[in-house]
Amino acid sequence: MLFIFALLNGLLLLATFITLWRYEAWWVRGWDFPRLQVAVVAAAVLLLQLMLLDFSESASLVLVGLTVLCLVYQLWWIAAYTPFFPIEVKLAPGDDANNTISIMTANVLTTNKNAAGLLREVHQWRPDILVTLETNAWWQQQLDVLGADYPYTIKCPLENLYGMHVYSRLPLEDPAIQFLIEPNIPSMHALAILPSGQQVRVHFLHPAPPSPSENEESTERDAELLVVAKSVVDAELPVIVAGDLNDVAWSATTRLFRKISGLLDPRVGRGMFNSFHADYWCVRWPLDHLFHSDHFTLKDIRRLPSFGSDHFPMLITLVYSPAQSVKQDGSESSASEEAWADEKIAAQPAREVHQPKA
Known part of the structure; x- marks a missing residue:
């Protein structure tokens, strides 16, 4: 179980932090797009970890911490495009x-x-x-x-x-x-x-x-x-x-x-x-x-x-x-x-x- 989650975490880390690299190749810049999808996968992996891992083992805590890091980082990028973020453009004051x-x-x-x-x-x-x-x-x-x-x-x-x-x-x-x-x-x-x-x-x-x-x-x-x-x-x-x-x-x-x-x-x-x-x-x-x-x-x-x-x-x-x-x-x-x-x-x-x- 630890090995499977470690593998999933490795993929999540790659998909999350490869965009920090300013290399402009399509296979790097393409990861700018699916941040919401990666966040959903990270949330699902986190839920499974909380349900299945033995937290008496320090490795489990590390895996959960890494998953939370990926999830928070992806949400940080997309948060502005949710209703939970302050609006940037005000509503029109009237009908002109x-x-x-x-x-x-x-x-x-x-x-x-x-x-x-x-x-x-x-x-x-x-x-x-x-x-x-x-x-x-x-x-x-x-x-x-x-x-x-x-x-x-x-x-x-x-x-x-x-x-x-x-x-x-x-x-x-x-x-x-x-x-x-x-x-x-x-x-x-x-x-x-x-x-x-x-x-x-x-x-x-x-x-x-x-x-x-x-x-x-x-x-x-x-x-x-x-x-x-x-x-x-x-x-x-x-x-x-x-x-x-x-x-x-x-x-x-x-x-x-x-x-x-x-x-x-x-x-x-x-x-x-x-x-x-x-x-x-x-x-x-x-x-x-x-x-x-x-x-x-x-x-x-x-x-x-x-x-x-x-x-x-x-x-x-x-x-x-x-x-x-x-x-x-x-x-x-x-x-x-x-x-x-x-x-x-x-x-x-x-x-x-x-x-x-x-």
Whole structure:
């Protein structure tokens, strides 16, 4: 029994602490994702240990202590995305339609042909901006029926799983499609104009993940996120960054992005809102994100029903409430974190991020 639990503890320790290694290979960075699942396994192992081990033996105490260490460490990373943590973004103080912006993000899965399912969600929720990922020419043809209601568009149909489209009710000024790091991975940048006339910088991203079939390391993804973070940190206008970032909310890289950019995460203190994988409830994590400057408060955040993709759509509604900004604090970066971000950016040649202007 001791041998079996020692073996389980060894696996838990490896899965838990391998992420302390800053090596960027996919087989290391991949362990950033399943922290909740590893925590559940650690809790189950702990329960079995308490039931089956003989605590007159010191080895049993050591095993339990190591399991508790793994469990606590995993929970420390994901705690911010539970209702037990203080919320980071305040609820909107009222209903100000002229200063409200709703954004739906949907990774459609290129091979998925249920465009009608996505259009049904768009017609039901009527977001101000629809951002689609993995959209190719076929998907563009299906989504172009939205043209009457969404006259402002940015389109980049691709067949490589990284096509991107933006359909907007709100005017989009000075739009740009950029390939910031990789020549086949687009990002989109524009100035959205609220009904009140307030300008909002919007940046939509979909960097490639670290994986054996994509990039063997996370350097490209990390560099794209951080170069955008650097570009918005001193922005005078309100900022929104959204998309499928192919990284979990609690990873070291996403935390670094939030600290460098100064942007807030409306999920903190509210829940994980796991958006991937739509088909397997036991292996889900939050890959689809929206971060924003402290000019906004939250009206609503929800995960929408599946429409055949491996991602659930996400819908977030914000209210421009600059008076509330003093009550909302994000994370601040340290000198060492700034240096780490610079190191990651330097590892990949990057274009200067388009800063849209009226």
